[in-house]
Amino acid sequence: MTTIKEIAKLANVSSSTVSRVLNDGYVSDEVRRRVLKIIEETGYVPSEHAKSLRTKRTNVIGVVLPRLNTEASIRTVNALNDELAKEGYQIILANTNLKQEKEIENINLLKSRQVDGMILFATNRNRRLTDEIRQLNIPLIAIGQEIPDVSIVVNDDYGAAREMTDRLIAQGHERIGFIGVTEEDHAVGYLRKQGYLDSLKAHRLEIKEEWTAEAHFDFDSGYQAMKSIREQSVHLPTAVFAATDTIAVGAMQYLKEQHFSIPEDIALVGTGNSNIGQYLDPALTTIDFQNADTGREAARLLLHHIQHPGSKPVRKVMRYRLIERDSVLWL
Structure with a gap:
């Protein structure tokens, strides 16, 4: 295996000069060309470990x-x-x-x-x-x-959730449910729910605890959360906003099994623009965070x-x- 010392000897320069060439330091153009020519001819590959020791970088x-x-x-x-x-x-x-x-x-x-x-x-x-x-x-x-x-x-978790809820209200929905996640996740759990709540408050719409549920980031908990909303509600929401598309897919499965028509009986929206959303029946309305x-x-x-x-x-x-x-x- 070729070393810097051998490169230096073949190029008739010092080892420190070869090192400066390798690290883009100052050397004359003629010396740089000579050293690079020897490096190419010998197939020398600098040690990444040695380089990291010199530059203090590992890349x-x-x-x-x-x-x-x-x-x-x-x-x-x-x-x-x-x-x-x-x-x-x-x-x-x-x-x-x-x-x-x-x-x-x-x-x-x-x-x-x-x-x-x-x-x-x-x-x-x-x-x-x-x-x-x-x-x-x-x-x-x-x-x-x-x-x-x-x-x-x-x-913009808050802004996106509030705008989505505003859009549902603009379509005539006044009873809107929400399936979120733990508020320990400030962005997904707290801000998205707060956007939903503030939209309802701004439009002076009723907020019922039984129309909200907490899930995890998976299909099964979305299914169970939608089941919980249905079983606890005297009057079902006409639309449900899920904090993630994965949760929305689980909720959709439950509604279909219970013979609800989407969106005629209950509208459903998610968040995240997952690939599966566009292939569901019906295709899922969602928020794309790009x-x-x-x-x-x-x-x-x-x-x-x-x-x-x-x-x-x-x-x-x-x-x-x-x-x-x-x-x-x-x-």
Whole structure:
């Protein structure tokens, strides 16, 4: 295996000169051409480990995800990976499986791997997590939650939920139900529900506790939540807003089994623009948070912080769009 010393001897220069060529340091054009010619002829490949020791960079980014198998995560990760790869970075994925303690565990694991930066798909804002992030000495970008003192890329969860509820009201619905998730997830659990509630309040519509239910991020809990709403309600809502498309799919299955017609009996909307939504019967009305844009923006922010240490945190709110499909009767 060819070494820097051998390259230097063949090019008739010092080892330090070869090192400067490899690291884009200053040498004359003639010397640079001579060294690069020898490198090409010998097939020399610099050691990444040795390079990282010299530059203090590993060109690796750690990404902490709540789940590896959700469409939103896949779209976001693919986009940020493409953006980071343009600058020569690779990514390491760490999965929390929606367990809060695993977020801190994975942050520490990636820190021990000496990654150049991290991207955290945050599911909470608890004190332990934010304290751990403050102690990091590498850049971190948070996606999805308002984490203090770091740059964040977030959806307009409140605005999107309120606009979707406004649209249902505009179609004549006055009894609107909601299936959410735990409010420990501030963005998905709290902000989306608050947007729904504030829309109803603004239109002076009744808010009934039996028209709301809590689910998890899966089909089965959406099914059970819709069942709970039906069994507890004296008068059923004429529309139901689900905090995720996955929950909406479970709710739709329950309604179909109970012989409800969608949207004639009950309109149903979700959030997330999952691929399956457009193929359901009826196709699911939803909110598209355009996850690929989020991934690209998070990657660009992280690269900026790596290249400009000490730069101030940035808050980026991403755009969304409502997708009107057949699960609602549109006037």
